[in-house]
Amino acid sequence: MTATARTAPVEGDELPPLEIQVTRTLIVAGALATRDFQDVHHDGDAARGKGSPDIFMNILTTNGLVGRYVTAWAGPHARLRKVAIRLGAPNYPGDTMTLTGRVTAVRGPDAGEPDRGVPGGTEGGAVEIAVRGANSLGNHVTGTVLLTLPEPQEGAES
């Protein structure tokens, strides 16, 4: 269905899938960029010693990739309000993770959900998206993203 959020998204819209090559470089770079120095994310021998067949992606990188995925669809001026993810099958080097998403709810402007009394900006509608990232072992990540679109909708160029 709708490939981008250029037009107002409606419930049921599918986000275009995004394939991510889970390279060793991505795992290590993501771990270090998130300042996560747990050895299982960069040291293969240490990972095996702890029962894992190889190093695996850390949750903060997964979180960042989910943010990247929905931002690419919603545009750089959308504002993330909430990202809640649960991990399943690990992302090991050499695998491919395919991110998919579907709009599960749309609220109009001033629906007032996300702010929880915290100062925010002016914005358009709120969009809830169910996200899934699957690799060869199953679902690496499932989660929900809540974001608000800018008002008026503009700049959804990506």
Add this chain to the structure above:
Amino acid sequence: MSEDGSAQHPEEGSHDELYESLRAYEGRTAATAKPGKDPVNEPMIRHWCEAMGHPVPPDGTAPATMLQVWTMAGLGAAHMTDQPYGPYGAYGASGDGQAGGGRGSGYVALLEALDDAGYTSVVATDCEQEYARPLRPGDTVTFDSVIESVSPRKTTKLGTGYFVTTRMDLRTGGEPVGSHRFRILKYRPAHAHTRSTTGENAATTGENVATTGGGSTGNATTGNGTTGIATTGDATTESATTGPGSAGKGGGAREPRRPRPVVNRDNAGFWEGVSAHKLLVQRCDDCGTPRFPWLPGCNACGSADWSAFEAAGRGTVYSYVVMHHPAFPAFDPPYAVALVELEEGVRIVSNITGVACEKVRIGMPVELEFLRVDDELELPVFRGAGAA
């Protein structure tokens, strides 16, 4: 799962003293108004974006999902404790000399208690972030962290352990900017990988954390643990994964083997019977009540005196379940796990052989036979009626 020498479970049993002590940490503060190591800054934002393949936000703000980065302790803290440099190791509690720490307090003390009990591995399972407003270069983040909850001991495909949930609230200049709830599993590895098994075992550990939410994966319905016989395929239950004789034996690490039974003084007679192809049941010397699985005392009268007798080997399926998922090493789903009621009046959990698992029915007559699993393990199983 246990052939690589996973440790024993000294706290085995219904009363989990470790859990009771861990629960004392619930609600404890792990950090108060702790400052982040660095103010929000452009280089860290850019490095993060490069790693993620994420465009740098055009307004110069930090990507929202970068939130926790501003609270991380970094590698330097590794010199202070052996656990603090991941998101699990909570900078906020690491006692690294900054405000709010104190090594003996809060999160690090909790993790150390788990380490000391043998739950040395950690994996993150859940991350829930809310963002009140974007962070900009120059913002200085402070955070409060609290241990929200500790789960009872759970058994997962990765191993047995405890889920620990923390919540962190981030502020700049006293103003809330976001929150972060984080759940980890601190666990005792079910088995360690060696290089030679890396490839083929990848899939067997693959879904590990996917099963963690459910803990024991529903196999409680099989009555596993009541018999001491590891025939149910639930390789993740405590009773099935431990036991003398399981550690380091066999050498056949490439080929997953069924879990070894736990043989102890109370049930050794039963396993001696199995090796002689006899299914032995206890009977109370005082009141005559038969009992199974083997126990030191009588459930009916409390007497410690008993004798063993050989069951005839005939019974019926009292209840059953067909295992489709999850797949455990050395088991080939689908297969039937049944609670068989013997003519003698006791029940035993076992497998049904000779009948397709979808043909197994409650009330089906079954007959004892012995299954040679491998060169060290033989198990009593039950052949369904009508099977050749």
